[in-house]
Amino acid sequence: MRILFLFFLILSPLSESKLKIEITQGSETLPKIAIVPFQNEILSGRETISSLVEANMTLFGEFNSIKKTEMLSYPNSEENFFYRDWRLLEVDYVVIGRVDNTDLTNLDINYLVFDIGLKKIILKGDISGNLNELEQISKIISNRAYQSITGLDGVFNTKLAYILNPNKNSYKIYISDIDGSNEQLLFKSLSPLMSPSWSADRKKLAYVSFERGYPEIYIQDLLTGNRSSIDTLGMSNSAPVWSPDSKYIAFVMSMSGNPDIYLYNLRNKKISRLTRHYGIDTEPAWSPNSKKLLFTSNRSGSPQIYELIVSTGRIKRVTLDGDYNARARYFPNGKDIVLVHGNDGVFHIATKNLKSRFINSISKTSLDESPTISPNGNIIIYATKKKTQGFLAGLTLNGKSKFTLPVQEGSVREPAWSPLAN
């Protein structure tokens, strides 16, 4: 990369054309953001909107924020906003706002996002809601601000599903907000639970439960709590994944010890077979357009990633290097994938472009697995282990930020990032 960048220096003083200087790397430091206390926000409860927005914006280490005590002024409108005050502090973006109480419970909030480098307002927003919905309001403001600054969807009101194994013979599925708050128990069992997968509308979760002595796929309605298993002929069903168009669940069924990929049609409940090989075929993952599936197969002798076109059944090998490549997921662009890449007994999270051969390891610890990608494609959360404690860690794709999610009692694993709310 660096060599490339140097080779790109173009020097043409002798020709008539203008000198061109290429800039490819960018700063190592994070953009600095200031969330100014909103006017009247102190009226709206124990937590302030600005502190909640600040916590969101810095959640994944994508921005550095400046303390309120360091700010030179607390502007609350365009009229009393001075770019100079923020340029002095080397701030890149500023969010200001004002709370108007239409009555005692309803809040009307106006907010602005400023780009200090460009000296202009990049977002004007307003939002209304209840006093007890402060968290939700702050998440929407954060999403809007994030979107205006990065051009990517904000993911602050997405959810995370995961499996918790507090001790032997205790397994639980939880859903929490993406910052780890508002944990809610979905199901608990004395037998293993695995492979949570979200429906595109975020209303249902599919997962594997061993509660009847063998692995079965259950679909649970998140609002009612109703759950039912998918009816198949096999006694071993696993790895369910909901297609983005909500028509199918791809899953793995093993008939007499031969795991293959199958489709479950959610409308007519029919099952169709997609792969037919005596080796292991498992870990299906849908492409964003619901037309292709990635899966892991050891048909070559070691686990490798393959891509399958659902309509034709054509299969293409995706990974060529390394002795263990498994559990891949597509990025939202459909062109890149994240996977678990093992070499010499060390397992890292890695990314790969479908068209290039190169596999790029992005995590550093040695037992990393179950990567899940944020709906905007910029953040990856995965499961890892320290001593006997399983916990969740994450990173941003530009490599500038790495974080861990709060540690719980027992081991946490198999994070599944929800789709965006509609």
Added chain:
Amino acid sequence: MTNFSIGFVSSIVIHTLLFLFLTIDLTLKSNKKENFSSVPIKFISLPEEIKTITSMPQKAIKKLEPTVQSLLEVNEILNKPELDIFAQENLNADITASNLSKENKEVQLRINLIQKRINSVWKKPPLINQDIQVEITINLAPSGEILSFKLLNSSKNKVFDDSALAAISNISFLPEVINLDRRYFEKNFRSFNLVFKSMGN
């Protein structure tokens, strides 16, 4: 009477102190400025040697070592991050390459430094695997002051364009060109283009 004289004397003392304080502050500032610009001059006198060396490349490399040294010093004084190994090798190669003209060498050095400066302030937005670029025209004064800049070719991505424009407006000054021969300046840096590139992840 005594009150008045005490007031008079003390006001003189205060004013003198104030005066001293201000002038010292000023001299400090101007000192800094001189330091700032004096080092590149040191470097610029060196390429003359390179010309004579071209016929004896072996000696040239030896003699050139201090050149690279002073170049690194320039970087330090300009408060830049240290050049990495690749950059050092690259500069070495540039300077020893006998077919490069003096102008090329000097311009190349400025390009390297300008790249470093702009890279250090450019907050590249998180773009997921997109190969895009934006080209911006810069008009510079010989003093290094950025007189104006304009979006020449948009990346069609507003956030990406904005990040590049913000980087330039955050600089407003490119001191790297201050001691460049005026002819070289006019030819290369009076008006030049910056291309901000994202080559995926």
Added chain:
Amino acid sequence: MKNQYAALIFATFFVISCTTTVSDKVTSSDYASAESDVYVSAEKLDINLSDKIYFNFDKASLTDSSKELISEYIDFAKNAKAIRLEGHCDERGTREYNLALGEKRAIEVKNYLIIKGVSSSKIKVISYGEEKPIELGSDESSWKENRRVEISLF
């Protein structure tokens, strides 16, 4: 070139401020939890034999020593009402792949029992993948304990 000049002329900076305007309303919802658990248990025969067959990493094939070990089971297995083979893996590698691998291991033991004359109809196979380790450590001594098929006779 002409295009470039045209672009230069039409290029705008600081002129058009393309501020986005948005308006939102908040709604919130809560999730419900479910709970139901059936636990199946049966009377297990007590045999004075090691009930675990071990495997190499990412392998389902039986070693010569494990074949010997299974052979000692044959007589008991022929007389048992039911046989349960439980496949397991160590924590390395991915969970769903290990679930499949554990099954392959149990199937391998099952096939060997069938070759030796045990009726296939009474053999039940299940894999727990890496979900039920015996040892929790992350070292070879723990891993090798966990890469196993457990044989239970009923």
